[in-house]
Amino acid sequence: MQPNLGPGEDFELLLERQVRDMQSKAAALNEALSAAGATVRSRDGAVTVTLAPNGALTNLELGHRATEMGSARLTAAIMSTVREAQRQTARSVADSFATINGDGESTDMVRSFLPPDPPPDGDFAAPDSAEPERTPPPAAPPARPPAPPAAGPAPRRRPPADDHSDDESNPW
Numbered sequence: 282m283q284p285n286l287g288p289g290e291d292f293e294l295l296l297e298r299q300v301r302d303m304q305s306k307a308a309a310l311n312e313a314l315s316a317a318g319a320t321v322r323s324r325d326g327a328v329t330v331t332l333a334p335n336g337a338l339t340n341l342e343l344g345h346r347a348t349e350m351g352s353a354r355l356t357a358a359i360m361s362t363v364r365e366a367q368r369q370t371a372r373s374v375a376d377s378f379a380t381i382n383g384d385g386e387s388t389d390m391v392r393s394f395l396p397p398d399p400p401p402d403g404d405f406a407a408p409d410s411a412e413p414e415r416t417p418p419p420a421a422p423p424a425r426p427p428a429p430p431a432a433g434p435a436p437r438r439r440p441p442a443d444d445h446s447d448d449e450s451n452p453w
Contacts, residue, residue: 306381313377319369321362328358332366334374361399368396 317334327347331340347355375395379388 310377310381313381314374317370317373317377319366319373321366321369323358323362325358327355328362330359330362330366332363332370334370336367336370338363364396365399368398371395 314334318332318339320329320331320340322329325346327344327350329340329342329344330338333339341359343355347358350358372395375388375392378391382388
């Protein structure tokens with residue numbers, strides 16, 4: 282394959298131009314990826330999460346309503362808000378990659394790792410009108426282990442050893 286040289290260019294100049302182009306793309310991609318994190322707040326405002334471009338959780342804020350939600354609803358709100366932030370971060374990273382690198386096989390491969398879209402209703406905590414969380418009834422105390430058997434006959438003991446070693450069936 283013959284390089285595409287312009288008039289008056291030599292191979293060294295072509296390589297330098299390609300290196301500068303690659304350095305420029307790398308710097309642009311680095312800048313775009315650095316800004317690709319996301320901050321997402323749940324619909325009811327009880328949970329706010331911030332993710333770094335690599336998907337790491339960098340901040341979690343619980344609003345005043347979080348204490349009223351109960352543990353199950355709060356957990357669901359945190360998880361769904363984190364998932365939404367992950368989706369936004371991943372899309373931002375993929376879009377940045379596509380902007381710098383263009384569409385092609387590598388961009389398709391990056392996009393193949395995007396998390397799935399949420400269900401149409403959304404994953405967020407149930408709205409305020411939802412039925413309050415019910416506490417399950419207390420569990421019955423565990424059953425006591427069976428009592429040891431009453432004193433019965435003494436355990437059988439091995440007869441005292443005698444000096445007769447002629448009994449071949451006795452391994453001791």
